[in-house]
Amino acid sequence: MSKYVSTYSCRINDDQDESMNKKYRRFQMNKLIDETLEMNRRLNKYEIFQRKTLNLVFMGKSGIGKKTISNVLENPFYISSPSKLYYENTQIDLHPISIQNCHFNQPNWICCLNILSTCEIMKKTKKIIDKCVQEDLTHIHFFAFVCNFQKNLDEQEINSLKFIVKNYSFLQKYFYLIFTHCEETNSIERNDKLKEFFQCEHLQQYHFEEFFNEKIFFLGSLRSQLLSSPDKTLFQEQFNKICLMRNIFLDFLSNLNPNDYFHIEQISSWNNCHIF
Structure with missing residues (x-):
């Protein structure tokens, strides 16, 4: 022993x-x-970074601010172009950008965004998008319908939302609502106006609020008027609001799982889609 x-x-x-x-x-x-x-x-x-890539699709009318969103995400000092009475833009815009959160627990981390901006409801445009989505951007993490917060949604936009809710329930998890031109509003004003929209008696039957389920973001950009009439106070007010909204949106994107995405092969009726 x-x-x-x-x-x-x-x-x-x-x-x-x-x-x-x-x-x-x-x-x-x-x-x-x-x-x-x-x-x-x-x-x-x-320096080596850990990277994750997300594919985003923004849809909405020409001139609504889809491309401006990409530019502001890339550069919060971006100044939007003056508005026009008519926009003739039928091209598909693919804007790749990369972001790094300097305050993140893991500094060697970067998020790459491929942002596809689409014009709304044109057969030729739809064909281009179908090709792009099927062959070039096959994994979609985020769909967004983009509207101008300073203008009432017109009949075409309402009909598009109705069509989305009715025919694309399988996209609900990945579908969001983005309002642009919010740089001159505060959170209370935005929430009150949004509540009024969802509670409109004429629209309640379409269940917009249930479909988007608080998956709503507000964004803005420095207005072009600052170029012709520089105003320090106005600039600071707009910039502070832009940065707050931008941070909320980027924080959300940075927490998305890159392995959780929608692929067109998940459904058999994609070619019959008239969403764009």
Whole structure:
């Protein structure tokens, strides 16, 4: 028995020694890394980031502010173009951008956004989008119907929303509502106006509120009037609101799971889709 205990004790001591050796080697390695960090800062010109990619589709009328959203996400100082009476834009715009959250727990992290902006309801445009979605942008993480918060939704927009809710329940998880031109409003004004819209007696039967289920974002941009009439107070007021709304939206996107997406092969009737 004593011989067995002696052998067992020896094995325990060997294990303890090996564990201590591992800790010591790890300590030495960490010390070595710390000592060479400054050298790394001087010599290593290329910082490596963890990356996740999200594909977003913005749809809505021409001139509604879809491209402006992409520009503001890329640069909060972006100044929107003056509004026009007529927009002749039938092209599909694909805007790739990358964002890094400097306050994130993991600094070596970057989120890549592929933003596809579409014009609304044209057969030629629909064909282009179908090709793009089927061949070029096959994994969709985020669909958004974009509206101008400063203008009433017209009949075409209401009909588009009705069609989406009625025919695309399978997209509900990935479908959102974005209101642009919100840089001159506060959160109370936005929520009151949105509540009024959802509670409109004529629209309640279409269940817009249930479909979007608070999946609604507000965004804005610096107005072009600041170029012709610079005003520090107005600039700061708009910029503060823009940054707050932009941060909310980017925080949401940064927390999306890149493996949770919609693929057109999930349904067989995509070619009959008239959503765009």
